[in-house]
Amino acid sequence: MEPELTIQQVAEATGLSVHTLRYYERCDLIAPIRRLANGHRRYSTRDIRWIEFLNRLRLTGMPIRQMQQYAALMQQSPDETAQERRQLLEAHREVMVAQIQQLQENLAVIDWKIQHYGELEAKAKASGLFPPEDTQTNGQILPSRRSSNRL
Amino acid sequence: MEPELTIQQVAEATGLSVHTLRYYERCDLIAPIRRLANGHRRYSTRDIRWIEFLNRLRLTGMPIRQMQQYAALMQQSPDETAQERRQLLEAHREVMVAQIQQLQENLAVIDWKIQHYGELEAKAKASGLFPPEDTQTNGQILPSRRSSNRL
DNA sequence: ACTTGACTTCGAGTGCGCTCTAACTTGTAC
DNA sequence: GTACAAGTTAGAGCGCACTCGAAGTCAAGT
Structure with missing residues (x-):
């Protein structure tokens, strides 16, 4: 069995x-x-x-x-320590939730950047064979709230 | 400046x-x-x-x-490698998405367990001072689809 | 002149979570 | 019997991402 x-x-x-x-x-x-x-x-x-x-x-x-x-x-003791174990799990749960949230936040930023790359490439294709004029924009790294194409 | x-x-x-x-x-x-x-x-x-x-x-x-x-x-070259970098990011994006999903899955299991502990404690309180009868149930570890109180 | 404190380099050390090695025992197949 | 596969242990080693220590430089303050 x-x-x-x-x-x-x-x-x-x-x-x-x-x-x-x-x-x-x-x-x-x-x-x-x-x-x-x-x-x-x-x-x-x-x-x-x-x-x-x-x-x-x-x-x-x-x-x-x-x-x-x-x-x-x-x-x-599976019985007597049940409460303590539950507390451990609950603490870990909090960690997990925070973890998931941060991942999602960061995912959003990564997505933003990927999309940005897409736009750059489209622009490049549209405006001739060579890469876009805004070398600086390309070097930009973080959105940090409403950052447009400028630097 | x-x-x-x-x-x-x-x-x-x-x-x-x-x-x-x-x-x-x-x-x-x-x-x-x-x-x-x-x-x-x-x-x-x-x-x-x-x-x-x-x-x-x-x-x-x-x-x-x-x-x-x-x-x-x-x-x-910030310009010429843009595409390659986008690809790197996209690959990483996939990893992140998978990661988030797994965390959420596991979170669900942890939650299930926490809830289960809650039920056990409630039962214990209801049925007298000492822990519940189902010592085994308490020892159970994973839900693995519709596992009831048995073993 | 001297102390304090923030910086520098290089290289060694740390903690985590495995991962592997060496030497050995056992059980099965030929 | 002998080879082979699968298991055992204790202990060493590894890869990662830091983290720290020692020794030195430099500028400002008293």
């Missing part, structure tokens, strides 16, 4: 390397995995869910230290 | 450290800054705009190597 995957399979399933999986276990992000008689790891579906969750935290930029905290609470 | 800031002031203005500013110049992210007779740097507003732009790229996860490429093109 319970699949019980090898480390290889878990690596494939989660996108982490086998090295990383062992590394995570070493630094207590993952509780000791069940072993076969020969010492080989066998991961339960539960283990895999946990790893996938860790991966999400990681992908959203949570530092390993914090994941360790979370994992430690989990191993200490 | 032109302000011409010291490295200190630029650090304050941009949020980068003076160390980092020098480091960026060393590795050609920033073209050689104008110097006073005594060797001290004086940054023009143009320089600052460029630095702010770099910072945006950095904040959106562009590796220094790529920024170097962009900077190199810029120094090579």
Whole structure:
């Protein structure tokens, strides 16, 4: 019933390397995995869910230290530390939201610049074979509120 | 007219450290800054705009190597390499968009988990002083589509 | 004359998160 | 038996992006 995957399979399933999986276990992000008689790891579906969750935290930029905290609470007592864990997650949530917002802001600027390049190229094409006259404009770097073509 | 800031002031203005500013110049992210007779740097507003732009790229996860490429093109010829630079930006844009989307996906999962914790706590409060009966549920890690309270 | 403080360079050091190596054990296939 | 594949460990190494330290220069203030 319970699949019980090898480390290889878990690596494939989660996108982490086998090295990383062992590394995570070493630094207590993952509780000791069940072993076969020969010492080989066998991961339960539960283990895999946990790893996938860790991966999400990681992908959203949570530092390993914090994941360790979370994992430690989990191993200490899944019940009694629930509140503390929720708080950790909520704190991280705030970070994520801020992160997303900043990315979106910066995306807007990048888009603005890309569009600007498009205009320059169009102008170049329209006005002859060589690049536009406004060398300076091209060198301009940041919109910084309503900056027109001038410098 | 032109302000011409010291490295200190630029650090304050941009949020980068003076160390980092020098480091960026060393590795050609920033073209050689104008110097006073005594060797001290004086940054023009143009320089600052460029630095702010770099910072945006950095904040959106562009590796220094790529920024170097962009900077190199810029120094090579602001006009003739415009197209190439636009392409670089467009490629980066794609990365950013993907990044934002993944963050949002993961945010949704984190939110789901936080909410779940909230429910557990409410249940705990409702049913007496001690934690809820479903110890296992609490240990569950990932929603992975319609996972109910079981295991 | 001397201290203070802001700057300079070069090169070394740091912290993070892996990533890899070497040496070894096990289990299976031929 | 012997080769091969897949696992194990401890520990070293790596790439990135800074970050810092040491030693020196220079200008202004007392």
